[in-house]
Amino acid sequence: MTDEKPKKTVEMNEADIKAAMEAVQQKAEAQKAPQQSSREPQGRDILMDYEEVPFVQHLQLFAIAAFFGIFLLWANFATLDEVTKGDGRVIPSKEIQVLQNLEGGIIEAIKTWEGEEVKAGQVLMQLRDINASSEFQSNESRVLSLRASIARLQAEANGESSISFSEDVLREAPESVDEERRTFRANLSRLRDQKSILESQLRQRRSEVDEIQTRIRGMQQQIDLANQEKRQIEPAVAKGSLPQLELLKIDQRLSEMQAEYNSLESSLPRANAAINEVQRRLQDAVSTARADAQAQLTETLAQVKALDKTLSALEDRKERTEIKSPVDGIIKDIKITTVGGVVQPGQDLIEIVPLDDKLLVEARVRPKDIAFLYPGQPAIVKITAYDFSIYGGLKGELVDISADTIEDKEGNSFYRVRVRTNETNLKRKGEVLPIIPGMVASVDILTGKKTVMDYLIKPFAKTLENSLNER
Numbered sequence: 001m002t003d004e005k006p007k008k009t010v011e012m013n014e015a016d017i018k019a020a021m022e023a024v025q026q027k028a029e030a031q032k033a034p035q036q037s038s039r040e041p042q043g044r045d046i047l048m049d050y051e052e053v054p055f056v057q058h059l060q061l062f063a064i065a066a067f068f069g070i071f072l073l074w075a076n077f078a079t080l081d082e083v084t085k086g087d088g089r090v091i092p093s094k095e096i097q098v099l100q101n102l103e104g105g106i107i108e109a110i111k112t113w114e115g116e117e118v119k120a121g122q123v124l125m126q127l128r129d130i131n132a133s134s135e136f137q138s139n140e141s142r143v144l145s146l147r148a149s150i151a152r153l154q155a156e157a158n159g160e161s162s163i164s165f166s167e168d169v170l171r172e173a174p175e176s177v178d179e180e181r182r183t184f185r186a187n188l189s190r191l192r193d194q195k196s197i198l199e200s201q202l203r204q205r206r207s208e209v210d211e212i213q214t215r216i217r218g219m220q221q222q223i224d225l226a227n228q229e230k231r232q233i234e235p236a237v238a239k240g241s242l243p244q245l246e247l248l249k250i251d252q253r254l255s256e257m258q259a260e261y262n263s264l265e266s267s268l269p270r271a272n273a274a275i276n277e278v279q280r281r282l283q284d285a286v287s288t289a290r291a292d293a294q295a296q297l298t299e300t301l302a303q304v305k306a307l308d309k310t311l312s313a314l315e316d317r318k319e320r321t322e323i324k325s326p327v328d329g330i331i332k333d334i335k336i337t338t339v340g341g342v343v344q345p346g347q348d349l350i351e352i353v354p355l356d357d358k359l360l361v362e363a364r365v366r367p368k369d370i371a372f373l374y375p376g377q378p379a380i381v382k383i384t385a386y387d388f389s390i391y392g393g394l395k396g397e398l399v400d401i402s403a404d405t406i407e408d409k410e411g412n413s414f415y416r417v418r419v420r421t422n423e424t425n426l427k428r429k430g431e432v433l434p435i436i437p438g439m440v441a442s443v444d445i446l447t448g449k450k451t452v453m454d455y456l457i458k459p460f461a462k463t464l465e466n467s468l469n470e471r
Contacts, residue, residue, distance in 0.1 A: 081444075081446050081449060082446070082447050082448040082449060083380075083444040083445060083446055083447060084365060084369045084370075084372065084373060084444075084445045084447050085365075085369070085442065085443065085444055085445075086363035086364055086365040086369075086417060086442070086443045086445070087363060087364055087440075087441075087442050087443070088361055088362045088363030088364055088417075088440075088441055088442075088443060089361070089362060089437075089438060089439060089440050089441060090359055090360070090361055090383075090435060090436065090437050090438060090439045090441055091360050091361070091362045091437055092353050092354050092360070092437045093354060093358060093359065093360040093420070094327065094354040095354075096332065096351055096352065096353055096354075097325075097326055097327055097329065097351070097352040097353075097354060098348050098350075098351055099124070099125075099323055099325075099326075099348075099349050099350040099351075099352065100346055100347060100348055100349060101127060101320055101321075101323065101343055101345070101346075101347070101349065102317075102320060102345060102346065103129060103132070103317060103320065103345055104127075104342070104343045104344050104345040104346075104347065105127035105128055105129045105321060105342075105343055106127060106128045106340060106341070106342060106343070107125065107126075107127060107128075107336060107338065107339055107340060107341045107342075107343060108126040108127060108128040108321075108339070109125070109126040109339065110124075110125050110126075110334070110337065110339060111123055111124055111125065111126065112124040112125070112331050112334070112350070113331065113334070114331050114332065114333060114334055115330065115331060116330070116331045117328075117329070117330050117355070117434075118325045118328070118329060118330070118331060118352070119325065119328050120325055120326060120327050120328050121324055121325065122324060122325045123322050123323070123324055124323050124324065124325055124331070124350055125322075125323035125349060125350065126321065126322055126323070127320075127321040127322075127323065127343060128321065129317065129318070129321050132314060132317045132318050132321070133318060135314055136311065136314040136315060136317075136318050139307055139310055139311045139314060140311060141173070142307060143304060143307045143308065143311060144168070144169055144172050144173035144176060145173055145176040146300055146303055146304045146307070147166065147169050147173075147304065148165060148169050148173055148176035148177050148179075148180045149176075149180055149296075149300050150297060150300050150301060150304065151163050151164060151165045151166070151169065151180065152180040152181075152183060152184045153293045153294075153296050153297035153300060154297060155184060156184065156187060156188075156289065156290065156293035157290050157293040157294045157297055158290075159286070159290060161188070163180065163181060163184055165177055187289070187293075191285065191286070191289045194285045195282060195285060195286070198278055198281050198282040198285060199282065201278045202275065202278040202279060202282065205271060205274045205275040205278055206275055208271050208274070209268065209271040209272060209275060212264055212267055212268050212271055213268065215264050216261065216264045216265060216268070219257055219260055219261040219264060220261065222257050223254060223257050223258060223261060226250055226253055226254045226257060227254065229250055230247065230250045230251070230254070233246055233247060233250065234247065323349055323350065325352055326352075327352065327354040327355070328354065328355045329352040329353050329354040329355045330352065330353045330355060330436060331350065331351075331352060332351040332352060332353050333350070333351040334349070334350050335347070335348050335349050335350065335351075336349060353436075353437055355424060355436070358396075358420050358421055358422065358423075358424065359381070359394065359396075359420070359421040359423075359424050359435055360399075360418055360419070360420055360421075361381050361396070361418065361419045361420075361421065361441050361443060362416060362417075362418050363416075363417050363418075363419065363441070363442075363443040364414040364415070364416065364417075365414060365415045365416075365417050365445075366414060366415075367405055367413055367414070367415060370401070370415045372447040372448065373398065373401055373415075373417065373445060373447065374398070374401070375397075375398055375399055375400065375401065376397060376398065377397070377398045377445055377446060377447065378395065378396070378397060378398075378445075378446045379395075379396045379397060379398055379419045379443055379444060379445045379446065380393045380394070380395060380396070380443070380444045380446075381393055381394040381395075381396050381419060381421055381441050381442075381443055382441060382442045382443075382444070383426065383435055383439055383440075383441050384439075384440045384441060384442065385439055385440070386426055386433055390428070391426045391428050391433060392426065392428075393426075393444075394421040394422065394423055394426065394435075395421065395422050395423075396419045396420055396421035396422060396443075397419065397420055397422075398417060398418075398419055398445055399418050399419065399420045400417065400418040401415060401416075401417050402415050402416040402417070417443070417445070419443050419445070
């Protein structure tokens with residue numbers, strides 16, 4: 001018993017100690033729990049911030065890198081025009097036109113004024129030339145009359161039964177038309193009368209031939225009958241039954257009939273020849289009439305040809321009394337402004353500045369910019385009088401470069417270039433903006449293309465090149 005009691009005491013002490021330690025530990029944990037719960041949200045926020053901040057920064061860095069990558073890619077392929085610039089002005093594409101009159105005359109009307117924009121063919125001044133007008137009218141009437149005769153002669157030469165006149169002859173020369181119709185009817189009637197007489201003779205000659213042929217056939221029958229009769233009586237005469245005289249009578253009758261037959265036979269060719277003669281005369285009557293008409297036609301055509309030359313010269317002279325503009329342009333100067341004033345042959349009357357369907361711009365280019373220019377390059381012309389940002393420019397083409405530099409009054413050297421535009425005016429919303437010689441312009445000549453990257457690298461490349469060349 002003494003041994004069991006100590007063991008129980010020891011076991012109880014260990015259990016108490018363990019329970020006490022657990023109680024102390026639970027109390028300590030209970031004291032720390034509020035402190036830990038108050039610190040837990042702050043630690044969690046710090047952890048979240050630690051995790052979120054690198055992602056945003058990475059996203060920003062990625063966006064910046066992507067932007068620069070796309071920009072570099074675009075700059076490497078995107079191209080910009082490389083141009084050479086020049087300043088100049090619009091000049092006339094043609095020389096100033098000076099209008100004159102060859103023959104001179106009296107001013108009848110002035111139909112323009114200085115500064116007016118005129119069109120090619122527009123009448124600017126009217127002169128009066130009485131002699132030319134009257135002579136022209138006289139020759140024109142003569143030509144119309146001859147053309148009426150030509151129509152009649154052509155109808156006669158072709159054997160036609162009516163005349164076909166042109167509309168201008170019918171309208172301008174009715175009297176000549178009536179006269180030629182009367183002549184045509186008279187000639188046609190005369191020819192018909194000749195043909196009628198000859199055709200009557202032809203019928204008579206043919207009737208004679210028919211009569212001869214009929215008589216020949218009848219005579220041949222009589223001869224055949226006489227020969228038959230002779231053959232029948234010859235045996236009787238030979239026997240003495242009939243006298244020899246009967247046979248002689250038959251022979252005599254046969255001889256007479258044969259002679260008449262031969263006479264008829266010989267007259268037949270003469271009768272046929274008479275027919276041929278009448279036919280020839282009939283044909284000659286028609287051909288002679290046509291030949292005469294053809295001869296007259298040839299002569300009349302020659303007259304008309306000569307008159308046409310005269311008429312053409314007179315018409316030119318008459319047309320020259322109308323002073324017309326040879327080009328589209330602007331009236332610069334009118335030398336004589338008095339209606340009724342006398343114009344001397346070859347005297348200057350009007351000066352016109354041409355407005356071509358294309359403008360010509362003369363510009364100056366610095367010698368250092370001339371190396372890459374050549375005719376045919378495209379260009380843009382900007383008229384300083386019109387805002388380029390609003391009205392735009394004119395497309396054109398470089399057409400000429402001076403062979404050497406030119407110096408102005410200040411001693412500045414430049415090359416003269418000329419650009420011809422495709423149009424003569426600017427247009428915006430249906431509004432046409434005219435461009436006239438003397439307007440100031442700037443010219444951009446397209447010499448090539450460069451990428452944006454080339455433009456960005458060029459300053460650095462030039463700086464690097466210059467720095468490497470320094471001592």
